[in-house]
Amino acid sequence: RKEVEQDPGPFNVPEGATVAFNCTYSNSASQSFFWYRQDCRKEPKLLMSVYSSGNEDGRFTAQLNRASQYISLLIRDSKLSDSATYLCVVNRGDSSYKLIFGSGTRLLVRP
Amino acid sequence: GAVVSQHPSRVICKSGTSVKIECRSLDFQATTMFWYRQFPKQSLMLMATSNEGSKATYEQGVEKDKFLINHASLTLSTLTVTSAHPEDSSFYICSARDPVSTTSNTEAFFGQGTRLTVV
Numbered sequence: 336r337k338e339v340e341q342d343p344g345p346f347n348v349p350e351g352a353t354v355a356f357n358c359t360y361s362n363s364a365s366q367s368f369f370w371y372r373q374d375c376r377k378e379p380k381l382l383m384s385v386y387s388s389g390n391e392d393g394r395f396t397a398q399l400n401r402a403s404q405y406i407s408l409l410i411r412d413s414k415l416s417d418s419a420t421y422l423c424v425v426n427r428g429d430s431s432y433k434l435i436f437g438s439g440t441r442l443l444v445r446p
Numbered sequence: 447g448a449v450v451s452q453h454p455s456r457v458i459c460k461s462g463t464s465v466k467i468e469c470r471s472l473d474f475q476a477t478t479m480f481w482y483r484q485f486p487k488q489s490l491m492l493m494a495t496s497n498e499g500s501k502a503t504y505e506q507g508v509e510k511d512k513f514l515i516n517h518a519s520l521t522l523s524t525l526t527v528t529s530a531h532p533e534d535s536s537f538y539i540c541s542a543r544d545p546v547s548t549t550s551n552t553e554a555f556f557g558q559g560t561r562l563t564v565v
Contacts, residue, residue, distance in 0.1 A: 339489075343487075376537070376559075376561070377558070377559065378452075378539055378556040378557060378558050378559045379490065379539075379556055380556070381554075422489070422490075432478065432543055432554075433480065433492055433495065434480070434492070434541075434554055435492075436482075436489045436490040436491075437489060438487075438488060438489040439489065
């Protein structure tokens with residue numbers, strides 16, 4: 336089983352749509368959770384950290400369910416510029432600060 | 447915010463030669479940096495942890511003699527791919543943590559990546 340699993344997609348949605356991505360992780364000791372965005376042939380960039388209580392940043396909402404070891408990302412009112420690969424990332428759960436990446440979910444927003 | 451700079455962004459080399467990739471933290475001191483490799487349509491895979499002033503620690507399956515890491519200062523880590531072969535062609539990315547960041551203490555900042563092609 337992969338340490339971090341994501342649906343690879345692609346999710347093909349029209350502008351203005353709401354889309355949700357899910358992610359599961361296997362290490363119950365993980366304490367830090369993130370969503371990163373990666374554009375084609377570029378480095379990943381932090382989209383948002385994910386907190387236990389859930390958190391929102393503009394059109395983006397992240398949720399964490401520790402009991403189910405499940406993370407989600409909701410994007411409202413999709414823009415063309417949201418087209419990218421979204422990476423679910425968790426820390427390894429030890430003191431090393433190492434990050435484990437999911438393989439990413441690809442989003443395509445069409446006009 | 448914190449910036450990590452990686453150089454070169456792209457390199458093409460002949461099989462059997464060595465390639466050095468640099469990773470610099472520009473506005474903070476990074477005692478620890480991380481090196482990742484990403485093959486097309488796959489996830490970033492951690493290769494090794496670069497520790498300033500000490501030996502790097504490698505992930506299982508990564509050859510330390512092939513991927514030489516040097517972290518001689520608090521702002522620079524280098525990865526040298528020795529005797530490169532076509533199967534080493536990949537996207538190599540470094541990251542670093544700002545230990546005094548006001549956000550999550552495990553937030554990582556990434557270099558721009560190096561696309562290595564071995565011919």
